[in-house]
Amino acid sequence: MSVRVVARIRPLLKQELEKDTIVEAATTASEPLATPSIVRIPNPKNEAEAFSFQFNSVYDQVATQQQVYDNEIAPTVKHLFKGFDVTIFAYGVTGTGKTHTMRGGKLLAERGVIPRLLSSIYRRSRKIEKDSDGDTTVDVAMSYYEIYNDRVFDLFEAPEKRTPAGLPIRDNNGKTVVVGLTERPCTSLKDFETLYDQANVNRSTSATKLNAHSSRSHAVLCVKVTQVTGNEVRVSTASAIDLAGSEDNRRTDNGKERMVESASINKSLFVLAQCVEAISKKQNRIPYRESKMTRILSLGQNNGLTVMILNLAPVRSYHLDTLSSLNFANRTKKIEVNEVENRPFFRTAPKPESRIGIPSIPLANRQPLRPKALSHNVVPSREQAEKDKIEKPVKAFSVYSDKPKTATISRPGHLSGQGHPRTAEAQKRTSSEAVPTINRPSKVLKPTVPAKPETMSQQSIEALIERKVAEKLAEQALSSTKATLASAGTEISPDVQARLIALERRVIDQESARAEGLQYLLMAKQHTVRGEEVSALKMYQLALPYFPDNQKLAQKMLKLQEKITRKEESRRPKSSSGGVPLLEDEDYVPDTHDNYSADESVFTKPSARNTRPPIRRNLSVFRDEATTAPPQRQTNNDSDSEDELAHSLMHAGPDQTPRSKHILRIINSRDVAQIRLLKGVGAKKAEMIVNALCEMDDEVRHVGELGRLKGVGSKGVERMREGLIAMV
Ligand SMILES: Nc1ncnc2c1ncn2[C@@H]1O[C@H](COP(=O)(O)OP(=O)(O)OP(=O)(O)O)[C@@H](O)[C@H]1O
Incomplete structure (x- = not known):
């Protein structure tokens, strides 16, 4: 199934003029009565000509939060409870409405995708518990973090308590996890909202010329739903990601600090675009690892359902950026996501107390990152695994199709009157405060x-x-x-x-x-x-x-x-007189x-x-x-x-000496027998190094990196080099 891509054009802001509107939602000529599925925008070189981009749905300036949620996100909830992971992410240039779409405002009607999603999750949980007469219990827990300047920070942790280097990320059985992240149980919507608001205070934001409350980080909210029926446990996760927006720094007037943030944001989005391009060209190497955001998002590698909301500004000042986003989205919609749900597992022993991200499976079972992962995130019982191997049919899963809709989807506004108004306006912390000292x-x-x-x-x-x-x-x-x-x-x-x-x-x-x-x-x-x-x-x-x-x-x-x-x-005029100054x-x-x-x-x-x-x-x-x-x-x-x-x-990195190159060749061979011959490396350490390399799923390119491998250290590298001198 492909990534579902929907576009949303935000309304004009106060300072924007109607006459500058250049982006519009349209229907296809063959289905003029259907809901819009086309974004139309003029060719910047020739205004008489327009480009049209087709997506699964397009929401125009007057679309409400409820319409977007009901049509696009609400249908994923039942799949979440069937064990599919759901990933929803908002993509767009700065100031196009990503945070508005994902988080939204405080008023009931203004609430964004995230609080509405949680509301649906709680409602469904209560229904499942009720229908099963209490045989099934559903627990909801959340973790929330930001990727700021390519470092991961727990949003439940106050900035002054953060480690400057941020939290490490690891590959765990084909999934990327953040190690040491806090996971908070939340038993009700009210619980969730309190935690969510508190955590948002810790998110890095600041005013830029293009957005008074610009997100300076990518925010990732993970909602873990655990359904327990007797011995059977089914875990699935909904991830809602509010990406920071790309910025054209000719328009931002950013100072140095904002520039560094901006460079980091642009870099990660650039890597994301490269990943999407590599996937669409079916290249072997997808550069996920070049940014933490792409590694975490693992687009095209994740299982379950993925919905991308492409946020667009309607006005001319965003013309080229909008085209750039549209092109990106156009490629993204072709990415296939595995329709694999998380299998239930069976409790045989009490759950070990663990922080999320700490791998619970042996190293040998870990899967390195690769274009498509068919692995699961839980450890099924052996019998169940055998049974599944034989019996499990391929899931016929067809919630979405790439074809344009033929009729307006209208679902009951099931959120009316359900929400709990939030009590306090979340205070955004500026990114200056967020910079870990x-x-x-x-x-x-x-x-x-x-x-x-x-x-x-x-x-x-x-x-x-x-x-x-x-x-x-x-x-x-x-x-x-x-x-x-x-x-x-x-x-x-x-x-x-x-x-x-x-x-x-x-x-x-x-x-x-x-x-x-x-x-x-x-x-x-x-x-x-x-x-x-x-x-x-x-x-x-x-x-x-x-x-x-x-x-x-x-x-x-x-x-x-x-x-x-x-x-x-x-360009200089041929004659010395007249001409346009450069x-x-x-x-x-x-x-x-x-x-x-x-x-x-x-x-x-x-x-x-x-x-x-x-x-x-x-x-x-x-x-x-x-x-x-x-x-x-x-x-x-x-x-x-x-x-x-x-x-x-x-x-x-630093220039490589022949000795360093030689060591790196041995290390990158991943051959325990060869590696253990290096000075100071025994069989155990060699195995550790190979495991670390498999986990990295990449080569070590300079000795500095080698020194950072678990169990090696710069002294270890020195010993290896000494060993080589002795050999010479
Ligand atoms: N659908 C909408 N309806 C009303 N206002 C909107 C809508 N979308 C965006 N806005 C307004 O546009 C402004 C920019 O939106 P927002 O902060 O969500 O952008 P963003 O894409 O998250 O930007 P950044 O990447 O800089 O964080 C805000 O004032 C927001 O309230």
């Missing part, structure tokens, strides 16, 4: 045992520091300091604590700086893809201090500079020669002299008036070299 000790490093001076030698202190840092970097030992120290029977002095903290800060600083550099680089890449060379060059200049010795980057900048100069020269930045020139490719989620801005051949569009985007030539697409050779550069910077 590095001045406080992280959870891992908090003193947990009374200090006891003496006992440790300088060497063992060093070793302990290395171990702690490795654990920290590997983000594997969250909150486990107490246990680790207790089991080691070792106590550390305040002096060691202080050094640990200093070391951790240093590492975090280095990592943050590198991440910031990469963000500039990605922004440069985005600009280049759009043909905005001057802005791209500026971004490369900003990235340069982070990668001062990188030859490729320097060459790239040189080439770009030359290209800009050539362009400027070609603007400082070509990106701000209103260019009537913009090339737009409807098959691309980006726009290229080639020079006016572009003579490259047109490439025909091949998507289900059609024009109402085929009076003009099809839009041209610039064959963007730059984009390839961009990819190469980005890849080399993202993965190369």
Whole structure:
């Protein structure tokens, strides 16, 4: 079944004018009486021509919250209770109404998808319990987190208690889970609303030029529904994701902090677009791992039902961004999601007390990320698994079809009068407040045992520091300091604590700086893809201090500079008199020669002299008036070299010595027999390394990364290198 994609056009805001409206909902010519399923928008190059994008449904400016919920989300609830996971996510440019759609306002009619979904879940739970005469019980629990600057933070945790590096994520039996996340049971809608409102106070938001309450993070709410009948337990999860919106920073006037956030948001959305493109092209490698958001969303890899709500602004100022979103959505609707429900499992022993995300299955059973996962998130009993293997028919599941609807779907407004009005307006915390400061000790490093001076030698202190840092970097030992120290029977002095903290800060600083550099680089890449060379060059200049010795980057900048100069020269009027003065930045020139490719989620801005051949569009985007030539697409050779550069910077890290390369080759072979021959690595450690690699589902690309692997540490890497010298 494909991802269901529905578009919603928000109403005009106070400062927007009716005459600037360019986006409209329409019906297909063959079914003029059906509900709209087409978004129509003019071609930016030729206003007489319009592009049409077809989706499962389209909601116009007057659509209510209730209509969107009743038509799109309410039908998924029964599948949730049958064991299917449900993923709902809102996608769109900043200020297009994602948070409004997902969360909504306080008034009953203004409530968004999330509170309405919870309301339906509770109602259905009560009905199931009642109909089964109490044989079945349903428990609802929620976890809620945000992905801010590519770090995961628990929204139930106050910002000052957060670990600067955020929570680690892991692959657990084919699913991506956040380790150490709080899961709160909520027995009623009121409970839920109280928790949800409290948690939203912790979400990073701030005012930008484009949205007074702009979300600076992706927010992920997971609602776990557990149905227990006797020994049988069925668990399914509804995930509601309010993505942060992409931003065109020429329009935001963002300052440095907002720019960094914005770069991180844009990067993750860019990776998402790349994932969607890779999936639609059936490529083997889907770059999920290049951002936490894509890893968590795992679009096309998740099971169950997925609904994407594409939020659109109706006005001209969003023209290119809207086209870009429409192109993205157009590809997303073709992604197939596995129709696999979570099987029930049977309780044989009391549930172990665990935090979510801690894997409950042996390592050997873990599934690495891959384009399509057919695995389940629970451990079925052996008999049940055998039985299912034989008996389970393929589920004929056809809630949605890609065809346009033939009649208006109207469902009773079952929410009227059901909600509990919220009591307090959730206070949004600004993102500045959300930035985790590095001045406080992280959870891992908090003193947990009374200090006891003496006992440790300088060497063992060093070793302990290395171990702690490795654990920290590997983000594997969250909150486990107490246990680790207790089991080691070792106590550390305040002096060691202080050094640990200093070391951790240093590492975090280095990592943050590198991440910031990469963000500039990605922004440069985005600009280049759009043909905005001057802005791209500026971004490369900003990235340069982070990668001062990188030859490729320097060459790239040189080439770009030359290209800009050539362009400027070609634009300069031939005669010295008259002519239009050149603007400082070509990106701000209103260019009537913009090339737009409807098959691309980006726009290229080639020079006016572009003579490259047109490439025909091949998507289900059609024009109402085929009076003009099809839009041209610039064959963007730059984009390839961009990819190469980005890849080399993202993965190369510091220059590799022959010894490092040799070690990495051995490690990446994932061959326990070879790895155990490295100095300081026994059979157990070798196995641990291989498991960590399988869990990562990727290669280790430099020794820094290797040092971060569980159980290796930088000392471990040094030992391996020493071993190689000895061999030589
Ligand atoms: N359907 C709608 N009806 C009324 N107002 C709306 C609607 N959609 C959006 N708005 C208004 O538009 C503004 C921007 O909406 P919102 O904050 O939800 O955007 P967003 O896409 O979440 O932006 P960001 O990505 O920056 O967080 C808000 O003032 C919101 O109330």
